[in-house]
Amino acid sequence: xxxxxxxxxxxxxxxxxxxxxxxxxxxxxxxxxxxxxxxxxxxxxxxxxxxxxxxxxxxxxxxxxxxxxxxxxxxxxxxxxxxxxxxxxxxxxxxxxxxxxxxxxxxxxxxxxxxxxxxxxxxxxxxxxxxxxxxxxxxxxxxxxxxxxxxxxxxxxxxxxxxxxxxxxxxxxxxxxxxxxxxxxxxxxxxxxxxxxxxxxxxxxxxxxxxxxxxxxxxxxxxxxxxxxxxxxxxxxxxxxxxxxxxxxxxxxxxxxxxxxxxxxxxxxxxxxxxxxxxxxxxxxxxxxxxxxxxxxxxxxxxxxxxxxxxxxxxxxxxxxxxxx
Amino acid sequence: xxxxxxxxxxxxxxxxxxxxxxxxxxxxxxxxxxxxxxxxxxxxxxxxxxxxxxxxxxxxxxxxxxxxxxxxxxxxxxxxxxxxxxxxxxxxxxxxxxxxxxxxxxxxxxxxxxxxxxxxxxxxxxxxxxxxxxxxxxxxxxxxxxxxxxxxxxxxxxxxxxxxxxxxxxxxxxxxxxxxxxxxxxxxxxxxxxxxxxxxxxxxxxxxxxxxxxxxxxxxxxxxxxxxxxxxxxxxxxxxxxxxxxxxxxxxxxxxxxxxxxxxxxxxxxxxxxxxxxxxxxxxxxxxxxxxxxxxxxxxxxxxxxxxxxxxxxxxxxxxxxxxxxxxx
Numbered sequence: 001x002x003x004x005x006x007x008x009x010x011x012x013x014x015x016x017x018x019x020x021x022x023x024x025x026x027x028x029x030x031x032x033x034x035x036x037x038x039x040x041x042x043x044x045x046x047x048x049x050x051x052x053x054x055x056x057x058x059x060x061x062x063x064x065x066x067x068x069x070x071x072x073x074x075x076x077x078x079x080x081x082x083x084x085x086x087x088x089x090x091x092x093x094x095x096x097x098x099x100x101x102x103x104x105x106x107x108x109x110x111x112x113x114x115x116x117x118x119x120x121x122x123x124x125x126x127x128x129x130x131x132x133x134x135x136x137x138x139x140x141x142x143x144x145x146x147x148x149x150x151x152x153x154x155x156x157x158x159x160x161x162x163x164x165x166x167x168x169x170x171x172x173x174x175x176x177x178x179x180x181x182x183x184x185x186x187x188x189x190x191x192x193x194x195x196x197x198x199x200x201x202x203x204x205x206x207x208x209x210x211x212x213x214x215x216x217x218x219x220x221x222x223x224x225x226x227x228x229x230x231x232x233x234x235x236x237x238x239x240x241x242x243x244x245x246x247x248x249x250x251x252x253x254x255x256x257x258x259x260x261x262x263x264x265x266x267x268x269x270x271x272x273x274x275x276x277x278x279x280x281x282x283x284x285x286x287x288x289x290x291x292x293x294x295x296x297x298x299x300x301x302x303x304x305x306x307x308x309x310x311x312x313x314x315x316x317x318x319x320x321x322x323x324x325x
Numbered sequence: 326x327x328x329x330x331x332x333x334x335x336x337x338x339x340x341x342x343x344x345x346x347x348x349x350x351x352x353x354x355x356x357x358x359x360x361x362x363x364x365x366x367x368x369x370x371x372x373x374x375x376x377x378x379x380x381x382x383x384x385x386x387x388x389x390x391x392x393x394x395x396x397x398x399x400x401x402x403x404x405x406x407x408x409x410x411x412x413x414x415x416x417x418x419x420x421x422x423x424x425x426x427x428x429x430x431x432x433x434x435x436x437x438x439x440x441x442x443x444x445x446x447x448x449x450x451x452x453x454x455x456x457x458x459x460x461x462x463x464x465x466x467x468x469x470x471x472x473x474x475x476x477x478x479x480x481x482x483x484x485x486x487x488x489x490x491x492x493x494x495x496x497x498x499x500x501x502x503x504x505x506x507x508x509x510x511x512x513x514x515x516x517x518x519x520x521x522x523x524x525x526x527x528x529x530x531x532x533x534x535x536x537x538x539x540x541x542x543x544x545x546x547x548x549x550x551x552x553x554x555x556x557x558x559x560x561x562x563x564x565x566x567x568x569x570x571x572x573x574x575x576x577x578x579x580x581x582x583x584x585x586x587x588x589x590x591x592x593x594x595x596x597x598x599x600x601x602x603x604x605x606x607x608x609x610x611x612x613x614x615x616x617x618x619x620x621x622x623x624x625x626x627x628x629x630x631x632x633x634x635x636x637x638x639x640x641x642x643x644x645x646x647x648x649x650x651x652x653x654x
Contacts, residue, residue: 066402100435109434116401117434121425127391128426131398138354138380139403145568158421161391169383323436324471325493 009217011285017059017216017269018276019294021051024075025273026298027084030306031074031091035251041093042104049246052272053178054079056219056241057146060227066114066136066145068129070178071106072245073118075149079199082110084305094312101315102323122183123149123158126175130162133171133230144230145173152183154197163238167204172230174223175238178213184249185258197240206236214240214272244270329514331543336369336506338480342487343370344409345516347377350405353491356396357409357445366411366505367447367506381532393419393444397427397496400442405491413448413500414460427496428471439494443487449540449590450638451503456626459620461591463538464600466498471495473521476565478542480510482565485519492518502540522569526578530558533584533652536575536601537563541588548644557652575601576608583614586648588639593621615654620647 028046035044047054050072058067058079069076082098090097091105098110106120116132119125128149136143153159154177166173177197181188189195201208207229211222219241228235232267244267248255256264280286333341347353357365361384364371374382385392389410394409410416416423427440450459467474475490475497475545477483483501492498527542528549537545549559562578563591564570579585585605587598598619604615623637 036545068398085397098435099437103433107429107433109430109438110439111434114440117420117430119426121421124394124421124426127394127422128401130391131395131400132402133398134354134395135399135402138399139352143402144404157390158394161388162394164388165385165391165395300485322432323434324432325473 011280011283014217014276014280015286015290015294017055017220018273018280019298020055020059020079021216021273021276022294023084023298023301024051024054024078026302027078027088027305028052028074029086030302032251034092034306035219040091043103044091044251045072045249046245046247046251047072049267049271050178050180050243051075052219053176053213053217053241053243056216057174057176057223059220060224061114061144061146063116064141064143066116066129066132066143068125068132068145068147068150069118070125070150071118071120071122072150073108074105077108077110077115077118079095080113080115082113082115084301085308086110088305088309089312092309092312093314094309095315096308096312100319121130123156125149126153126158126162127165130166130171130173133166133173136172142231144173144227147173149175149177150183151177151179151181151188152186153177154200155192163200163204163206163236163322166236167206169232170235172233172239173236174226174230175236176223177210177238177240178243179240180243180245182249182259198238201238206238208238208240209248210240210242213243214270214275216272216276330511331445331514332509333480333512334506335480335483335501335508335510336367337592338484338512339369339487339501340371340373341512342484342491343373344376346488346491347373347381351380353405353407354396354399355407355409356385356392358385358387358411360384360409364585365409367503367548368396369501370409380533389415389418390422393427394422394643397422397440397442400440401438405441407443407445407491410444410446412458413462414458416444416446423472423496423498424465424469428469431495434448440496441494441501443490443497445499445501447501447503447506449502449504450554450627450634453629453634454503454627455629459627461589461622463498463500463567464591464595464597467597471496471552472568475499475521475565476567477501477565477633478505478539478563480512480515482519482525484512485517486521486565488516489518489521500539504540508543519565521566522571523565524561524571524574525563525565526574527563528559528561530560530582532582533557533577533586533648534560534562534578534582535586535648537561537588538567538597539590541590544639544641544644545588547641548648550640550646551645555649557649570598572608575604579605579609580612583612584651585609586620586651587615588620588644590622590638592624593619594624596621615651618647618651620644
């Protein structure tokens with residue numbers, strides 16, 4: 001495990017990281033509530049427990065940088081700056097969703113925010129992200145591309161071929177593995193002999209790091225270096241973030257058919273938001289009031305998104321053939 | 326104004342199209358195996374690397390899945406890309422990227438992200454290359470919503486259609502035929518493009534419409550010459566683009582002749598020849614004087630021994646026999 005380096009972490013930064021994580025947590029729990037009321041079509045894959053990774057990484061990105069995500073992507077979208085009303089309206093299948101209701105949670109695109117899609121195919125987004133980085137390099141744009149994927153993707157051909165090309169072509173891409181120890185029901189240690197994701201980086205000739213994915217500052221630091229490396233033309237990095245999803249793989253999966261309740265409880269205690277809240281209170285630089293205010297603000301932020309999505313119309317059936325080509 | 330023409334090879338027509346478009350549009354990148362200094366397995370990229378260099382003409386190792394995904398991702402982000410699979414067969418390694426990603430991104434993003442990528446390859450049997458190098462499954466791409474599919478049969482079509490493909494805003498599957506690379510044809514000196522969705526009537530005739538694709542077009546024309554001696558006049562229609570398909574020209578021809586034979590180097594089940602039969606039945610049933618016929622490859626993997634492969638692939642003889650039986654029935 002890599003320790004946090006001595007860079008100045010301001011209270012302002014910590015508060016902003018805390019706020020962003022809490023936004024994602026509250027958003028996801030609201031999505032769960034709406035889904036259980038039968039209001040959202042399709043399938044939902046919630047990011048609860050993993051917020052430090054999306055926030056820690058995306059807090060280093062500029063608006064023009066690009067993010068490629070997974071099937072569990074609402075957290076990435078929000079962290080990249082996609083407004084919650086557009087994400088929620090999309091999950092709700094409404095015309096005002098960022099994909100006009102064409103995509104839903106697993107095919108959610110908001111390129112105006114640099115969010116280049118969630119994806120229903122594990123691993124497919126990794127070559128796509130690598131390609132976007134190639135384009136950035138060829139256009140001399142200084143954009144950096146982040147490719148998020150889980151432990152489930154790291155034994156795929158997609159991962160292997162994409163990292164091979166990203167490294168040999170020296171592309172401005174940061175590969176972030178959210179290792180939550182399970183790919184649906186498959187424990188990582190049963191899927192592969194080498195359970196160190198970061199050690200795979202050496203095979204491709206790129207730097208690799210393993211980070212506590214529930215420590216938002218550690219993620220922020222590691223990602224900061226990787227983003228700098230990419231932006232300065234020095235190629236890709238692989239960052240393995242160890243984390244856990246405390247809910248099931250999708251809403252409807254209890255998550256305990258293949259995991260013990262004890263294990264889930266242990267990880268709930270390692271909640272990244274709880275940890276940051278405690279750190280802020282312990283340091284004494286923020287009064288408890290300001291944390292309460294943040295909660296209130298997020299509550300309004302979320303209510304606005306829900307009202308918007310709820311009152312939005314579904315797409316007209318006449319638009320079913322739109323935008324095919 | 327008189328246009329001046331010169332005779333060039335099918336393979337050179339592709340190179341010319343690429344040179345012209347890559348000069349015109351500096352965002353075009355070309356990615357594939359052996360397409361750099363070697364000039365391509367079929368000499369089909371000769372000269373591109375020396376003109377445009379390593380940055381724009383990128384050789385890869387053997388990683389079609391990664392290379393195709395990278396090409397698609399680059400196209401999403403503002404470049405225009407050609408991904409060369411070289412052999413259509415090896416596009417199979419990249420199918421998820423082509424079918425699940427390239428074909429769907431415009432629709433799923435509600436039109437916000439376009440994917441200007443040309444997936445280029447060569448299909449079909451050549452000199453007993455065998456099963457793993459002779460596939461013809463272009464219809465799988467044609468039946469995937471979101472992909473345009475082009476099958477040029479002549480040097481003129483290669484150049485005009487490839488230039489158009491390189492100006493499309495979405496993904497195009499550009500399928501040449503290996504056995505056509507050294508065939509010759511007339512191509513204008515001046516630059517030109519061919520719009521997609523325009524079939525070519527290669528030969529006019531009153532007795533039967535033969536719709537053929539790719540290498541089968543030439544064989545159909547040979548068969549038509551033979552049949553003419555028997556007083557059978559064959560109209561040969563080459564769709565040139567499978568998606569978008571010029572249904573109008575095909576329907577008009579079938580209504581005129583009252584008979585249709587579809588010739589395809591792919592096997593019959595669920596293939597493009599079946600689509601032609603469906604179109605004829607849906608639109609021309611009252612005009613048909615005999616049932617539509619498909620002439621396709623026998624449904625086996627391409628066998629190695631020449632005697633076997635010659636029986637598997639539609640031959641001029643087989644075509645003559647089938648078309649004659651359709652007209653005489």
